[in-house]
Structure formats: structure tokens, C-alpha cells
Amino acid sequence: MADLLLGQTLAFAGDPFQVGPEAARHEPQGAVLVRDGQIAAVGQADSLRKAHPAAQIHDYGRALISAGFVDAHIHFPQTAIIASWGKRLIDWLNTYTFPEEMRFADPAYARAIAERTFDLTLANGTTTLCSYATIHPGSVDAFFAAAEARGLRALAGKTCMDRNAPEGLRDTAQSAHDDSRTLLERWHGRGRLSYVITPRFSPTSSPEQLEALGALWARYPDCLMQTHLSEQLDEIAWVRSLFPEARDYLDTYERFGLLGPNALYGHAIHLEPREKARLSEVGAAVVHCPTSNSFIGSGLFDMAGLASGGLRVGLATDTGGGSSFSMLRTMAAAYEIAQLRGQALHPAALWWLATCGSARALRLADRIGNLAPGMEADIAVIDLASTPAIAQRADRAESFWEALFPTIMMGDDRAIRAVWAGGRRVNLRATE
The missing domain is CATH 3.20.20.140 (Metal-dependent hydrolases)
Incomplete structure (x- = not known):
């Protein structure tokens, strides 16, 4: 059984230090297909839902799906x-x-x-x-x-x-x-x-x-x-x-x-x-x-x-x-x-x-650290409105980066909505 994670997605096609922010690939209505411990596909939510109707859906709404x-x-x-x-x-x-x-x-x-x-x-x-x-x-x-x-x-x-x-x-x-x-x-x-x-x-x-x-x-x-x-x-x-x-x-x-x-x-x-x-x-x-x-x-x-x-x-x-x-x-x-x-x-x-x-x-960029087909399914799902202070600032954002930056500057473990490791969802309640 495959798992389909829905939310915003963030992946990279290059090094931002070399080519700038355009190295990032943000999909506001994205999805990540996970099968057998690996990422099988990354793309638009509607397309992947149609292509994989039997997948188990995990809808994270406006949360950000990223590599762990x-x-x-x-x-x-x-x-x-x-x-x-x-x-x-x-x-x-x-x-x-x-x-x-x-x-x-x-x-x-x-x-x-x-x-x-x-x-x-x-x-x-x-x-x-x-x-x-x-x-x-x-x-x-x-x-x-x-x-x-x-x-x-x-x-x-x-x-x-x-x-x-x-x-x-x-x-x-x-x-x-x-x-x-x-x-x-x-x-x-x-x-x-x-x-x-x-x-x-x-x-x-x-x-x-x-x-x-x-x-x-x-x-x-x-x-x-x-x-x-x-x-x-x-x-x-x-x-x-x-x-x-x-x-x-x-x-x-x-x-x-x-x-x-x-x-x-x-x-x-x-x-x-x-x-x-x-x-x-x-x-x-x-x-x-x-x-x-x-x-x-x-x-x-x-x-x-x-x-x-x-x-x-x-x-x-x-x-x-x-x-x-x-x-x-x-x-x-x-x-x-x-x-x-x-x-x-x-x-x-x-x-x-x-x-x-x-x-x-760590010489592991071919296995972890990005959302791409064939990568190991280590994934973090980030709530971009995890506290009142972050939420009120993100609500005024006029771009994705402006919405993400408050979580970078003020976020903590409260921003972590879900974690997947090797294609399996981690029970975060056991970590509290």
C-alpha cells in the first residue's frame, strides 16, 4: 500500500548558494507518494491523486512537506x-x-x-x-x-x-x-x-x-x-x-x-x-x-x-x-x-x-535531504502557523518565502506536525 502525503511541498533542483533561490521548487498544492520506504513521486496533488487512487491519503492541508x-x-x-x-x-x-x-x-x-x-x-x-x-x-x-x-x-x-x-x-x-x-x-x-x-x-x-x-x-x-x-x-x-x-x-x-x-x-x-x-x-x-x-x-x-x-x-x-x-x-x-x-x-x-x-x-545527497523520486522517505511536515506570533506574521505574507521565514526565526518543536522515517510515520507522542 502506498501513502500519499498532501500539502505544500519544498524541494531543490540545485544549490541556492550557487544559483540563487530559484534552485528551490515550491508547490503550493503538492503531494509526495511514498512506497516501500522510498519517495516514488513528487508533484501536484490532483495529478498524483488521480494517478494513485488506491493510495492512503494523509492530508496535511497548508502545512509544508519537506525532507527531514x-x-x-x-x-x-x-x-x-x-x-x-x-x-x-x-x-x-x-x-x-x-x-x-x-x-x-x-x-x-x-x-x-x-x-x-x-x-x-x-x-x-x-x-x-x-x-x-x-x-x-x-x-x-x-x-x-x-x-x-x-x-x-x-x-x-x-x-x-x-x-x-x-x-x-x-x-x-x-x-x-x-x-x-x-x-x-x-x-x-x-x-x-x-x-x-x-x-x-x-x-x-x-x-x-x-x-x-x-x-x-x-x-x-x-x-x-x-x-x-x-x-x-x-x-x-x-x-x-x-x-x-x-x-x-x-x-x-x-x-x-x-x-x-x-x-x-x-x-x-x-x-x-x-x-x-x-x-x-x-x-x-x-x-x-x-x-x-x-x-x-x-x-x-x-x-x-x-x-x-x-x-x-x-x-x-x-x-x-x-x-x-x-x-x-x-x-x-x-x-x-x-x-x-x-x-x-x-x-x-x-x-x-x-x-x-x-x-x-555527509556524502548522502543521493539518498536523503530532498524530495525526489528514489530518495529515502525521510520527511518532516511543518506547520507554518504553529504559534499565535508565527501565525499572525505568516498571515500577512505576500510570498511563500515570507510565509516560511517566521517559522525559521521563531519555530520550535511545536511546528513539527508529522515525521516520516524510512517511509513509516513516527509516533511523535512517544517522544514527548
């Missing part, structure tokens, strides 16, 4: 400490993150937080997560098991650290390699799951560990590799003191084989010209984490400069350094940070970042 949001950089173990008062990055890690991650030595605790993370993110319309775990292999197992049970597309990896971290959160170069390989062979390519090789960042990995993980990546080059890059100026100074021979922060990864087309670098705020050139040359991706950048005081990401230059850019909440599980709030923060740089991001570009752009950063 793709969060390209989170730390699921930090779910419970989101919105903790802090100072700078290193203080925040030592005060909140590391003590919390110590608790993931308990498999039951890891399972509970993994379930809570998916409850919260699905309630916010996010259907794909790319997450850091902890050094504990059981944390990776917990995350993937929870995702698998829900039929979600998900990515994650064991976070590797062998220095500048508490005793209970340090592994070794050898154990980081061996644990990561075991987990990779267990989970990578299993259903909708992908393993990501995950050194936390250069300050917490010795040269020997970075070298070991570079060797692992060379053996499994189809995997992604994720880490952090140039988040704060004092962090960059720390990296410079730890790697005096490196040309720059990116070089601390590059010299150990941790730079390539499947690399994913979180933050990337304070990049040197050489770093920008090398990232673009090799086809790597960076991930913008705007609520985190403002919450921890990291700086202003150059979205227009990097995205317009052709670099693959994703968008992410960076839970729990980020201050919201909502990709709507994350879009709003991206808009605000761009404004501080004199860059006005169009609503089409913001929505693209949270869907197609993040999917492209």
Missing part, C-alpha cells in the same frame, strides 16, 4: 547537559562534557541517553544524525542499536582521545585503532547505518593516535572521518603549542592522513587562507554549528564566503555545546550570525543547509 532535517554534527552523550552555563570551550569540556562522558562506561546509561536523543531530535523533525560517541565502544553500540530499532539513517563513531583528558576518558593509539575497526566492521553499512572514524580533535590525540586513525581510514576510505577544526582562537593557540612543526591547524590532520574528500570538520570558523584552499582542493566538508558558536563565544562562521566558493557546508546543532535540538532554531542562528558578518542568507539557502546541504556534506 539532517543534523551533521552532534554529541549525543551531551544531551543531558545541554544549556549548561559555561565560559570558553576548554572550560566547558572540563566542567561539563568530560564528567558526563565518564558516565557512558555504563551501557544502561548509554542506552537511555541514546533513546532520549532520538526522542528529542525526531520531535524536532530531524531524521538523520551524525554523532560523536564517547571513548566507550558501548556508547557506539547504544547509538546504533537505537537508530536501527527506529529504522533511521544515522552515522556515528567512537570518540578517540589519548591525552589532555581525564584518566577515565583516555584510550591509546592502539586501542583507538582496534576499537574503531571492530565497531566499523560491526556497524558500517548495516541497514541505514554508517560508521565515522572520530578523533575528537588534535589537542586530545597524540601524533601516534592520529597516525593510527589515519592508517585505519586509508584501509576503509569509504567511511567518513569527523573531527573539530578552528573553533576558538585559544584552541588554535593550544594546537600550535602542541604541534609546533605544523603549518596550521588543518595540517595537524593532513600530515597524518586525516584530510580527504570524505572528511568532515566541525566549526571551521577561524580558517587560514591555506586551510580554505586545501579543504576546497580535496573536496572536504565543513559543518556550521551556529547556536554552539554563539553559546560558547567561538566566533562568526563565514557562511557566504565558504559556501559561495563551492566548499561543501553542512548545518548542525552541535548538541550539547549547541543550545537547541531544533534545526529551525539552528537555521535562525545561522541567519543571525551571517547578519553580523553583513551576509543576508535567503530562506531558501537556510532550508537547503538543513536538508540538502547537510546531506551533501
